[in-house]
Amino acid sequence: MANRLYIYLLMKSTEILNSLQVSLTIKRLCSQLIENHHTFSKSVLIGLQPNGIYLANRLKTDLQKSINKEVQTGSLDITFFRDDFRRKEKPLIPSVTNIDFSIENKKVILVDDVFFTGRTVRSALDAIMTFGRPSSVEFLTLIERRFVQNIPIKADYIGKSIDTIKEEKVSVLWKEQHGKDQILLNSPILT
Amino acid sequence: MKDLSTSHLLGIKDLNQNDIEIIFNTADSFKEVINRPIKKVPTLRDVTIANLFFENSTRTKLSFELAQKRLSADIINFSAGSSSVKKGETLIDTANNILSMKVDMLVMRHPNSGAAKFLSEKTNTVIINAGDGTHEHPTQALLDTYSIREKLGNVEGRKVALIGDIKHSRVALSNIFALKKLGAQVMVCGPTTLIPKYINELGVLVENNLEKALKWCDVANMLRIQLERQDIQYFPSLREYTYQFQLNREILNKIQKPITILHPGPVNRGIEITSEIADSEHSLILNQVENGVAIRMAIIYLLAGSINRS
Numbered sequence: 001m002a003n004r005l006y007i008y009l010l011m012k013s014t015e016i017l018n019s020l021q022v023s024l025t026i027k028r029l030c031s032q033l034i035e036n037h038h039t040f041s042k043s044v045l046i047g048l049q050p051n052g053i054y055l056a057n058r059l060k061t062d063l064q065k066s067i068n069k070e071v072q073t074g075s076l077d078i079t080f081f082r083d084d085f086r087r088k089e090k091p092l093i094p095s096v097t098n099i100d101f102s103i104e105n106k107k108v109i110l111v112d113d114v115f116f117t118g119r120t121v122r123s124a125l126d127a128i129m130t131f132g133r134p135s136s137v138e139f140l141t142l143i144e145r146r147f148v149q150n151i152p153i154k155a156d157y158i159g160k161s162i163d164t165i166k167e168e169k170v171s172v173l174w175k176e177q178h179g180k181d182q183i184l185l186n187s188p189i190l191t
Numbered sequence: 192m193k194d195l196s197t198s199h200l201l202g203i204k205d206l207n208q209n210d211i212e213i214i215f216n217t218a219d220s221f222k223e224v225i226n227r228p229i230k231k232v233p234t235l236r237d238v239t240i241a242n243l244f245f246e247n248s249t250r251t252k253l254s255f256e257l258a259q260k261r262l263s264a265d266i267i268n269f270s271a272g273s274s275s276v277k278k279g280e281t282l283i284d285t286a287n288n289i290l291s292m293k294v295d296m297l298v299m300r301h302p303n304s305g306a307a308k309f310l311s312e313k314t315n316t317v318i319i320n321a322g323d324g325t326h327e328h329p330t331q332a333l334l335d336t337y338s339i340r341e342k343l344g345n346v347e348g349r350k351v352a353l354i355g356d357i358k359h360s361r362v363a364l365s366n367i368f369a370l371k372k373l374g375a376q377v378m379v380c381g382p383t384t385l386i387p388k389y390i391n392e393l394g395v396l397v398e399n400n401l402e403k404a405l406k407w408c409d410v411a412n413m414l415r416i417q418l419e420r421q422d423i424q425y426f427p428s429l430r431e432y433t434y435q436f437q438l439n440r441e442i443l444n445k446i447q448k449p450i451t452i453l454h455p456g457p458v459n460r461g462i463e464i465t466s467e468i469a470d471s472e473h474s475l476i477l478n479q480v481e482n483g484v485a486i487r488m489a490i491i492y493l494l495a496g497s498i499n500r501s
Binding site for chain 2 (some may be wrong): 026077079080082085086088089091093094096126129130131132167184190
């Protein structure tokens with residue numbers, strides 16, 4: 001335990017994307033989405049709580065500017081669908097789920113900021129099915145951490161892929177929360 | 192937000208304001224879940240819960256069962272009437288036998304006050320009190336206050352009158368604790384014989400006149416006369432009780448302000464409340480039942496974190 005603490009105390013931060021790069025990446029992701037979903041008449045964005053919400057809202061704003069139509073966007077909390085309940089010390093307190101439209105026969109795009117083990121996406125797949133039967137489900141992520149997935153799930157839209165080790169942590173800072181957009185990789189300094 | 196301060200739910204007395212807020216916020220999420228097309232979540236699929244009902248119940252038992260099923264828990268039901276309790280088995284033996292079958296949590300209703308606390312001390316499992324004698328009925332008080340919060344936005348500063356048989360009501364005691372902890376003002380109203388002697392120590396107002404109580408309050412929680420717990424005659428006749436303490440159109444017209452009406456059930460229509468008022472738009476009776484499932488899901492979910500299998 002003492003060793004572990006020591007390692008985590010010595011972390012260095014490297015910038016993965018700066019503010020301009022974040023906004024360019026989001027623009028590119030929007031173009032890719034429009035290629036596949038055209039006017040979004042049968043497609044919806046679902047941000048995964050807590051951090052996917054900011055990205056989903058950013059995508060929504062940019063998409064609406066480009067296609068001049070409303071893009072239905074909801075938020076999904078996956079706490080009750082996690083596979084690690086009672087493996088943690090205390091039960092997690094859920095966030096808000098807000099999907100005020102039908103997803104029946106819609107193309108659902110799940111949105112999260114970081115794609116790591118894949119377990120959140122697996123839980124989200126179970127959770128979204130309780131709202132109906134979508135015609136398809138896709139997954140969009142801003143940062144994909146390559147080669148570390150625990151589950152055979154892949155993202156359909158990727159902002160940036162990075163190679164990381166398990167001990168590293170990706171921090172996504174949003175303007176709405178932290179005053180500027182920035183994505184950092186926090187790595188332990190191994191001495 | 193911090194964690195729950197307790198690993199059982201024995202009574203509201205043991206909870207603090209933060210606990211109640213955690214339970215309410217979690218219940219908000221479960222209320223959203225039970226309004227989805229598919230109302231079930233897989234969270235508790237490796238948890239087994241036994242419902243021990245040593246006393247009759249319809250609503251509470253069904254509500255707990257539904258909450259457990261919607262959380263995907265395995266459940267077994269036990270009713271004292273059809274069990275070995277009739278053959279002389281003690282409470283601890285009954286509980287330990289059930290726990291030997293690898294049960295993780297007990298939900299218990301018992302006619303003796305303190306039964307849930309007793310069992311929590313004598314067994315190594317999570318206990319949820321579903322009503323113990325004339326002591327506490329914590330889940331009912333939580334769903335009552337949750338329904339007030341939902342309808343009026345908050346509980347703090349609200350004036351709530353508990354009307355009827357306060358002396359024999361575990362719902363009244365739990366409600367007093369919950370409402371006080373959430374910052375509401377509480378009044379009890381009923382015949383003097385049905386108001387406990389030391390009620391003032393709980394910091395509540397006492398009133399014997401229904402009209403005055405209704406004029407004072409924002410919310411009226413109507414309680415049933417518990418004839419089955421009354422060993423002596425506390426008032427001359429039900430007819431006289433009805434004449435003085437029934438919530439009906441006539442008295443509501445007199446006070447000329449809207450009052451939110453709660454009733455924990457079962458409703459004795461025509462005694463403490465008329466059918467017309469029980470079914471009116473100011474009555475939250477059916478909302479209470481719906482919220483009961485969400486509140487019980489929240490409590491079971493939060494307490495499942497305390498299950499110890501080692």
